[in-house]
Amino acid sequence: MAEIRNCPSCGEFFNYTGIRDVCYKCSQKEEEMYQIVYRFLRKRENRAATVDRIVEATGVDKELLFKWVRKGRLHPAVFPNLGYPCDNCGRLTKKGKLCESCVTELKSDLRTFEAAKEFRESIEKSERLTYLADKEKNKK
Incomplete structure (x- = not known):
């Protein structure tokens, strides 16, 4: 239309x-x-x-x-x-919206973010387990 x-x-x-x-x-x-x-x-x-x-x-x-x-x-x-x-830095690119440099940097940042997120989740999980273990000891 x-x-x-x-x-x-x-x-x-x-x-x-x-x-x-x-x-x-x-x-x-x-x-x-x-x-x-x-x-x-x-x-x-x-x-x-x-x-x-x-x-x-x-x-x-x-x-x-x-x-x-x-x-x-x-x-x-x-x-x-x-x-x-490139939509991010302005350097010439031949495909996509981002140049190779910006794609590499973005992937690196995402890996760092994911690693930090996994680390935070593991810390929270271990704190929860410690809390539950302490709670069980206090019941006895």
């Missing part, structure tokens, strides 16, 4: 169907820019171009370039210096 939205690029109203996130006119402009970028990257000497170099040479907006990489229109496997910013 379509809904009326404002185009984030030009502000015009358009029917959002879930396919495009901008209006038809802006979508056409984006497609023209994509073709320019793709033609630039198809040249052998430009395949290893960085994001900044592509922006400088083609005039495309960085965010638009990131959007195409995120959606899989430009593949980092083919163009090795492409990526999009």
